[in-house]
Amino acid sequence: MFTLDRIVPWGRSFDEYRRMFALTGADLRSTMIGCGDGPASFNAEATRRGSRVVSCDPIYQYDAGQIRARIDTTYGRILDETRRNADEFVWDDIRSPEELGRVRLAAMNEFLADFGGAGRAAGRYVAAALPHLPFADASFDLVLSSHLLFLYTEQLGAAFHDAAIREMCRVAAECRVFPLLALGGRPSPFVDPAVRALTAAGLAVSMEDVPYEFQRGGNKMMRIRR
Numbered sequence: 179m180f181t182l183d184r185i186v187p188w189g190r191s192f193d194e195y196r197r198m199f200a201l202t203g204a205d206l207r208s209t210m211i212g213c214g215d216g217p218a219s220f221n222a223e224a225t226r227r228g229s230r231v232v233s234c235d236p237i238y239q240y241d242a243g244q245i246r247a248r249i250d251t252t253y254g255r256i257l258d259e260t261r262r263n264a265d266e267f268v269w270d271d272i273r274s275p276e277e278l279g280r281v282r283l284a285a286m287n288e289f290l291a292d293f294g295g296a297g298r299a300a301g302r303y304v305a306a307a308l309p310h311l312p313f314a315d316a317s318f319d320l321v322l323s324s325h326l327l328f329l330y331t332e333q334l335g336a337a338f339h340d341a342a343i344r345e346m347c348r349v350a351a352e353c354r355v356f357p358l359l360a361l362g363g364r365p366s367p368f369v370d371p372a373v374r375a376l377t378a379a380g381l382a383v384s385m386e387d388v389p390y391e392f393q394r395g396g397n398k399m400m401r402i403r404r
Contacts, residue, residue: 179362180263185330186252187216187237187245189286192223197390198356199322199399208319213308213346214326217249219285221302222292232302232318239305242294249286253279266363268391309341313349321350328368331360339368340375343402347381352403356388357396369400376402 195201195218206229212220215233224231237245260267260275272278297303306312308326323346327339334342346353360366376383382403391397 179364180259180266181361182256182259182330183333185326185333186256187249187286188252188256188325189217189219189282189289190324191218191281191285191288192220192227194285194390195220195224195322195324198324198388199354200386200388205320209317210320210322211311211313211318211350213311213321213323213342215324217245217286217289217293218324219288219292220324222288222297225292225297225302232304234304234306234308234311236305236307238293238298238303242290245293246290253283263362266394268394270391272392309338309345311345311349315348316351318350319352321346321353323353323355325357327355328358328366329361331364331366331368336368336371339372343372343376344379347376347402347404352401354399354401356390356399357393358385358398358400359393359396363393363395372400 206224206227210224210229210231212218212231212233214235215221216235216237218233221231221233237248240248257275257279260278264275272281293303304312327334327342343353343355358366358369373383384401385398386401387397388399
C-alpha cells in the first residue's frame, strides 16, 4: 500500500486541476484560492490565462532554492512508492512511473520559476496553513484543496479536517476538495462525518464525478456551497 509518513511537496498542473475540480470557463473567471497548493503550477498557468488566483501553503515561507531542495529530497522516494504500488493507480493519461516523474517535475519547475519570479512578489503565494487563513470572510468566489484533506487521513486528524473545511468555507462562497481517498486508495473515514457536519451547519454538500482519475477509484470531488 502506498504510504508516506508526512506531507510532501508534489506539484500538479493546470490541466490536472481543471479536471480534478471540473473547472468551467466561469470558474476560471472567478476569484480563486488554492489551499495546500505546494509546488503545483496551477497558479502560474492560470494567471497566464488571465485568472485571478492566490495559493496558500506553509512551504511558501521558504525561497525557491529551499523548496527545490525539499523536492529533490522526496522526489525519488515518491516514485519508488509509486513503482511498488503501481496497481493502485490508473495508467491511462500517464503511462508509467517514469512519465509521472517527468510530468510532476515539469509542473514543479514551472511553479519554481513563477514563485521565484513574479508570483511571490505579486502576492499570489501566501505562506499560510489551514485551519487558519489570513483572509476576511467571503474574500474569494471559489476555494480549491488538492491532495491534502482526506488524502492525508493518517497525518491530519478528524479535528483538523473539520476546522480546515469550515475555514475554507469561511473565506469563499464555494469549496471543492479532491480526492476523497486516503493514501493507499482507501476511502477516508472523515468524508461522511464532514458531510453530516456541513449539512447540519446549513451548507449544501455534494459528491461529484470528475473527468480525472489517477488514484484508482479517485474520481470524485466534494463540492460545498453556502
